[in-house]
Amino acid sequence: MVDAKPRVVFVSEGHEITHRQMEALAALHARGSMQKAAASMDLSTPVLHKYVREIEEKAGASLVTSTSKGSRLTPAGLDLLERFKAYELRLEDQPVLRVAGTVVTERCLLTAATELSDTGKDVAVTVSTDKSNLRLMREKRVDCVLLDDAMYAMDEAPQLQSAEIGSDMLQFRDAGHRFAQLTFGAQRLAFRYLKEKDIPYDIVRTIHEPTMVDRTDLSYFVNKSLVRTGIVKAEGAKDQKWSVHSIIALKCSEHEDLEPFVEEASENWLYRKG
Template identity: 30%
Template sequence: MKFNPLLGMEINGHPFSYKFFQTLSLIYRTWSQRKAARELGISAPVLNRRILEAEAKLGFKLVRSTGAGSELTPQGLEILERHRRFLTKMEAGEKPVICGGHISSGLLSTLAHEFGLDAVVYGSDDESSFYLAQKELLDILALDDPLIAFQRDLDFTPIAFDHLVLVSSPGDEINNLEELINSRFIGVSSSSQRLAWKTLQDSKIPFEIVKEVKSPYEAYKLVDNGENIHTFLNSSFFSGSDLLKEETQHVISLVRYGDFNPEIEAFIDFILGPGQRIVEKQGFKSL
């Protein structure tokens, strides 16, 4: 047996059935509202009313008349293309794609496994992950640091708390801020280290970032193999001094992208509910 689901979508808070998208598709193909109505088995006035009601809800034109007949407006074309991509994704059974910071993506990978979500998870820095999200390549953007979300007014969902620990070269033991005067650090770009740097600056502690890398694991390796050098890394993944625990506590979060997917929504509900036990086991602080 072969099943062909007829799926609708929600646009700007308004639900539209598959009939609406069939209408747009036939107008696009036939360049004629009359021909489209004939193929749908309805009268031209009924089809026209369907279009006008949709335009009234959305607040913009979907179809316009030309010398050659009827065509979709740019907004109508975008809606039709998004619906086609949604159908293609559903038919192909593609795996959800999650990408984010090294810390948050690691947590989401574990949560996806525990939930039973067969997803593709990539770890990168927050900026690179956000770039992929803008290209509409992700279902979930995971953020190690909420700064990107605040800067771009993204609707983000907190899933855990974390803080930074001071990681020093072997043999270096730091007990107070004053011992960090003129210290050398490895920085990690697009990370919550900004909280540590600001604390040191506010405390009038001079310091130098001698090298900046993209991965916290690379920063750890450089510090572990170096002399008299330090970095601040997430306590959920690394051991170190809690010297700035309170000052560097921050939110691990996610941003939902793409069209409505019940499986993704159920996964997020799991994270915010029973998944919080897993969050704690992974070394994070639950919500």
């Protein structure tokens, strides 16, 4: 049997950026100078310069900047290198589908992951905050993020492939101007609304655990889906029709199991799309 391993080749405007050229970019990033990077690859410095010029021509962007102190990658160069490394890792083994959500989308997330697992697919699930999950996305450590923060969704969805899997709304429990802010759900949307309406508020507590919502004497906003699924009771909280917002699946990779996961998530969200 031939011992063969796949390698990443990027194509930009029909031009191939070879594995060797990407290795040169990685060496330059690691060493910080053309001379040291060339030596680490057993190349002459002029050859490394040639590699860099060729990559930049193919990418159609400046990827390296040099000063008297050395050379470093531009933001475009770093982005290209990060994507290269991410795809390299994926070629080492059959990759596990990595998905992330918050306590708001947890039921939907775990149900969709279970449905895929039943078909023999491997799925790794992270339940955290939208902010932490978006950091995983930017570090290319996750294939899909289910976003329940409407403001994050508006910020991120235009930049990536995304799908609306359903909708949600906020409920509001009014106990005065002192508020508890939750670390999950469409909280930024809620407080933006108060600010726009010139409604005074003072955030005096942060709640991480959903069930503690039912033990606070403060005002708060909470996603209605958590009430419908019995995670919180939110007694006295009223529907806020202005707050209807989409639950978005951000597609962060080209994983072969991503689309089936998004379909399952859409099927299992409490409030169906449309």
